[in-house]
Amino acid sequence: MESELFDVIVIGAGLAGLTAATRCQxxxxKVGLLEQLNRVGGLCGTYQREGYEFVIGCNEFGSSLEREMVALGVDIKFKAPNTRFTFESxxxxxxxxxxxxxxxxxHTFDIQRFLKACKQPENxxxxxxxxxxxxxxxRTLAQLILSFAYPSAITPARLSVAKFLEMFSKELNYDYQNxxxxxxxxxxxxxQIAARFTAIGGQxxxxxxxxxxxxxxGIHNVATSNGNYRAKQLISSEARQDRFPDGAVEGLSLNTLHLALKKSFPYPQGMHTLAYFPPDITGWMSQMDQGQLPDAFGFHLFCSDLPPKDEYYSVNxxxxxPRHMEDMAPAAQQQMESFILNHIERLLPGVNDAILYKTFITPADFYQQHHLKSLVTPYIVEHNMTKPDSYDSERAIYYIGxxxxxPGEHACGAVLCASQAATRLIETQAS
Ligand SMILES: Cc1cc2nc3c(=O)[nH]c(=O)nc-3n(C[C@H](O)[C@H](O)[C@H](O)COP(=O)(O)OP(=O)(O)OC[C@H]3O[C@@H](n4cnc5c(N)ncnc54)[C@H](O)[C@@H]3O)c2cc1C
Structure with missing residues (x-):
């Protein structure tokens, strides 16, 4: 007997897949959503580790995500966090x-000179x-501007001015500043997105x-590890490295240090993300980019806003x-962890005495644990390149993510891509 026919099957229930599926539904x-893991969210989620709950990946979004959730009718509330960037002085x-x-x-003259240079097409x-x-x-202002390359995990020496400006594009309106x-x-x-999707009839x-x-x-036959599905249209969350030029390079992967802190230890009031940047951001990020472990490097942490626990709260x-050190040797891991635990005191004085549990997760450990890559920027987009289009006419598949x-590598970029692809698909169905 033939399986049920869907209008759309969506592969992957990360933020992008959830958005596309809910928009279409x-x-x-008639939409079916297939996820390989035993939970929805992909990089947007939490998990238990030795009795402690930790965030997996993304946690802070541009306010465009809140607007998208309102449009989808998702029952979720957001708060506006404060962030502190700490430089040497x-x-x-x-x-x-x-x-x-x-x-x-x-610094008006510096800022004006910088903005003017950014706007010149030859730059x-x-x-x-x-x-x-x-x-x-x-120097401090220079470090502050360069630090905006860090969230994309791309050294400022590789990030073109064109791509830097796209992050703040009014047209895309990700609104990361809010x-x-x-x-x-x-x-x-x-x-909550999944709950909304199923409440309106999605499967x-x-x-x-x-x-x-x-x-x-005209029919997609989708074979999974647990049954086959059929649909007129297909949306997939799988990354499209093959649509990038040969030699396209990934952004840097992220290491995670999970910390469970005693509840009695006060996290700075009203703060969410705290970042530490030693001098010469381009220097240490470029060393990482070249596969070297610098003596000093930047990091950021946040207090996970999870439902309260009796004894602890968790921090990521x-x-x-360093590139090609995704499966880091124990000595290098130890070196990074010691540097962090020494310098974290600048952000959270006394924190070392409040640690109940800690564990260092390399990108290789991350993949083993979550079956996902610990990457913010899947492929670095060169200044003269536009990211591949969502629709692949050869395969008749809309790709999202x-x-x-x-443009834009963070979650809001993935969600906007999904929303735009779903809108195109809906318009095609209607015509
Ligand atoms: C450590 C870390 C921290 C980050 N922090 C932030 C942040 O604070 N703010 C921010 O904006 N962005 C952040 N990002 C980036 C952000 O997480 C991603 O841009 C976003 O989550 C991507 O969503 P997605 O749905 O496209 O992909 P994913 O979250 O990777 O979801 C893809 C889903 O598809 C599923 N899937 C894949 N292949 C198949 C298959 N063949 N069959 C079935 N299912 C499949 C996967 O299991 C997964 O659930 C962070 C990234 C990392 C790694």
Missing amino acids: QAGL KSYQFPLKPLALAGMLK SARSLDEIVSQTVKN SRIPIGGPQHLAD LWLERRVEAVEYAE LYCTA NSLYP
Whole structure:
């Protein structure tokens, strides 16, 4: 007997897949969503480790994500967090307070020179590092600007001005400067999108790894580890390295240090993310990019906003891993962990005495644990390249996620890609 025919099958229930599936279901299509793991969310989730609950990957989003959740009718609340970047001689809190903004006035000439240079078309291929070194005289301001390359895990020496500007594009409107964290944590966010999808009639299957897809006579036959599915249209969350030019390079992978802290230890009030940047950001990020372990490197951490526990709260700390050292030798791991535990005191004085549990997760451990890559930027997009389009006409498949158009590697990019692909698919169905 032939299996049920869906209008759309979506492969992967990460944020992108959940968004695309819910959009299509909302438009009246009959949608099935297949996920290989035993939970939804992909990189947006939590897990238990030796009795402690930790965030897996993403946790803080541009406010465009909140707008998308409202449009999808998802029942989730967000709060606006504060972030602090600590440099050698100065800290900045975001969103910037009026006093800090006033303090920036003394750098007006540097800022104007930098922005003017960024806007000149002949500079678009040049690196952020080059433009900053030529236009910004104040060292702390220069480090502050360069630190905006760090969240993409790309050294400022490789990040083109064109790609840097895209992060702040008004058209894409990710609005990372007004960031949001979901109340209840990232897994709750993903679970709530899934709840909305199924409440409006969508069908979700977990533990279904898609192993093969065949397209014949206008129907996609999808073979999974646990049954076959048929659909008129297919949306897939799989990354498209094959659509990038030969030699395209991944961003740097992230190491995670999970910390469970005694509940009595006070996390700075009103703060979410705390980042530490030693001097010469381009220097240490480029060393990482070249596969070397620098003596000093930056990291950031956040207090996971999960439902309260009796004895502890959990903190995730991320730092980039040197290229090709994703499966790091114990000595290198130890070196990174010691550096972090020495320097974390600058962000959280006294924290070392409050650690109940800690564990260092390399990108290789991350893959083994979650079956996902610990990558923010799947492939570095060169200045003269547009990311591959979602629709692959040869395979008749819409691909979604942060390896595809539109620009932007963070979760909001993946979600916008999914939303745009779903809209195109819905329009095609209607015509
Ligand atoms: C450590 C880390 C921290 C991050 N922090 C942030 C942050 O704070 N803010 C932010 O905006 N971004 C952050 N990012 C990036 C963000 O997590 C991603 O951009 C976003 O989650 C991508 O969503 P996605 O749905 O495209 O992919 P994924 O989350 O990878 O989801 C893909 C899903 O598809 C499933 N799947 C894949 N292949 C198959 C198959 N063949 N069959 C069935 N299922 C399949 C996978 O199991 C997975 O569930 C972070 C990334 C990492 C690694």
